[in-house]
Every structure is written in structure tokens, then in C-alpha cells.
Amino acid sequence: MQNQSRRRVAKYIAGRLAGGESPQRIAKILAAYLVMSKQTRLTDLVLRDIETEILRDHGHLVTKVISARKLSNETRAELIKMLRREVNAKTVELLETIDENLIGGIVIHTPEAELDASLKTRLTRLKAI
Secondary structure (H helix, E strand, O other), X not given: OXXXXXXXXXXXXXXXXXXXXXXXXXXXXXXXXXXXXXXXXXXXXXXXXXXXHHHHHHXXXXXXXXXXXXXXXXXXXXXXXXXXXXHOOOEEEEEEEEOHHHOOEEEEEOOOOEEEEEXXXXXXXXXXX
């Protein structure tokens, strides 16, 4: 089997997911391909490329959100509204994680950028001054 570029693989996977194929099945196919082609070191990059393709071709943004405590419904709605506007997405999916070490605030990861508005980072910056 010939190795494909990771962007080509991402486009293929994104199309299958958008077509309604089972994410579990697609994950198995992708994992098998990466292992067989000895490209497992590219896993994070391929996943980010898939998220980028899904946004670009299908208008769906997958965003990782890390916060010190559970987001309120109001905060979640405002965050989704802001992300839809900023990246011109039709839909936004938040993958939420709680990390009490942040103390307060939020960290947002999109396929193209990261916004770290956590209290932990702000305190670290102040300490460095």
C-alpha cells in the first residue's frame, strides 16, 4: 500500500464522517492505516487536518474547551455563538474537559488556533515579569 499525504487521508476521512459513516469504524480504519504505513507519529497532525477539512468543507467546527469548572449553559451558548462568528462555522461542537489546575478561566483549541484565557497562564506571565 502506497503512503498518502496526511492531508489527502484527512480529506478522505472527513468525507466519510460527513457522509454519516460510524466514527468508531472510521477510527479503526484510520488507526490501521497509520500503523500499516508506519505513520503513527503523525496521528495528532492527521486529526487536526481532519478537523480542518470538516470545518472547511462542511462548516462544522470541532473545538476542545478546557475549563476550571463546568461551563454554564449561558457561557456555552455564548462561546458557540462567538466561535461560529469568528470562524464562519455553521455548527460548533464543544469537546469539554475540566481541569481544576487552571484555577479559573478557559483554554480553547480549534484546528487552526489556541486561545488561553486561563488564570493559571495569567499568573505564570505575571510571575515572569
